[in-house]
Amino acid sequence: MLRRGCLFVVALLAAAFLALGWFAWSWWGASDVEQDTSFTVPSGASLTAIAAKLEEERLIPSAEGFLLRAKLLASDDPVRAGEFLLPAGASPAQILDTFQHGDVIRRFVTIPEGLPSVMVRDRLMAEPLLTGEVAVPAEGSVLPESYAFERGEARSAVLARMQAAMKRTLAELWAKRSPGIAVSTPEEALVLASIVEKETGVARERRMVAGLYSNRLKQGIMLQADPTIIYPITKGRxxxxxxxxxxxxxxxxxxxxTMVGLPEGPITNPGRDSIAAVLNPAKTKALYMVADGTGGHAFAETLAEHNANVAKWFALRRARGEM
Structure with a gap:
């Protein structure tokens, strides 16, 4: 009788041990998910809602089991909203820890320097992981840069960050402007910077081009910038x-x-360096420039010198078979 009682106790303990092992394994053991999977935790979602979504997407076998084990075995740190990458075979414990302490997947949309606003909208609308519609933003209101976003985020929210970045940058650079510059307001600086942005893609030339156009503005000479002809025709395309x-x-x-002075508004979205160039232009007497065949420009102080540079450029183009 005593022996039978001992065997019963041993069997009971064994069963309890196996049950405890199964309970623990169901939390810390690897899952059957065979590939890395992205999962989005919605903003404001409760752990109950997240567990139901995990079960629906077949990442855990049971939402109820997940919640019970989380309550007994896991940290009570809050989960964060965002998109997370769950590795293949991730256990429920690893999944919850990822939501609590892991890195949110950061995706980026890049606005190159000099991208006009119609094409900024095109780029935002072409990003399939963003949601909602946006109108074409005001020209010059977007700072060219790479912007992080999360899956499902509104395009309007990303655009608002781009525009806020431009406002901050313009205010910051305006406060550091050199004395005696050709523009009198941040808005005028933005307009001139947009012309500088479109006139040269060579970084080392920006301050020189800004100096040249500043000289023309101060002397009441037409800027004669080709991109300003094109803008009203194509809106920057x-x-x-x-x-x-x-x-x-x-x-x-x-x-x-056909006009003296600045255009009525920007002709593109200038980058930080072009704005900085306008607010701290090169000290030069140059009034003219023409392409030099290397991607840059030849600068001149007099019309005679400029005409000679133009002749060299035409000769180079003829030698290339472009004329």
């Missing part, structure tokens, strides 16, 4: 052909071949 004579002569709020 590529023209795809040569500028026509009628377009050079067109009178509007942007064409600096």
């Amino acid at each position: 590529p023209l795809g052909r040569r500028i026509r004579q009628s377009e050079i002569q067109a009178v509007n709020g942007y064409n600096t071949y």
Whole structure:
């Protein structure tokens, strides 16, 4: 009888041990999920809702079991909203720990320097992981940069960050401006910076180009910047052909071949360096520039010197078979 009682106790303990082992293994043991999987924790979601979503997506076998084990075996640290990468075979314990302490997947949308606002909208609308509609933002209101976003985030929220970044940057650089510059307001600086941005893709030239246009503004000379002819035609998209004579002569709020001073607004979204160049331009007497065949420009102080540079450029183009 005593022996039978001992065997019963041993069997009971063994069963309890096996049950405890199964309970623990179901929490810390690897899952059957065979590949890395992204999972989004919605903002404000409760652990109960998250568990139900995990079960629905077949990442855990039971939401109730997950919640029970989480209550008894896991940290009570809060979970964070966002998109997380769950590795293949992740245990329920690893999944919860990822939501509590892991890194949210960071995705990026990049706005290159000089991208006009119509194409900023195109880029935002083409990102399939963003949601909602956005209108074309005001030209010059977006700071070219790479911006992190989360899956399912509203396009309007990302655009708002881009525009807030431009406001901060413009205010910061305006406070550091050199004395005696050609522009009198941050808005004018943005307009001139947009022209500098479109006129040169060579970083080392930005301050020189800004100095040249500053000289023209101060002396009341037309800026004669080709991109200002194109902007009212395409709103910043590529023209795809040569500028026509009628377009050079067109009178509007942007064409600096038929007006003195700055256009009525920016012609693109200038980068930080172009804004900084306008607010701290090179000290130069240059009034003219023409392409030099290397991607940069030849600068001149006099019309005679400029005409000689133009002749060299035309000769180079003829040698290349471009004329």
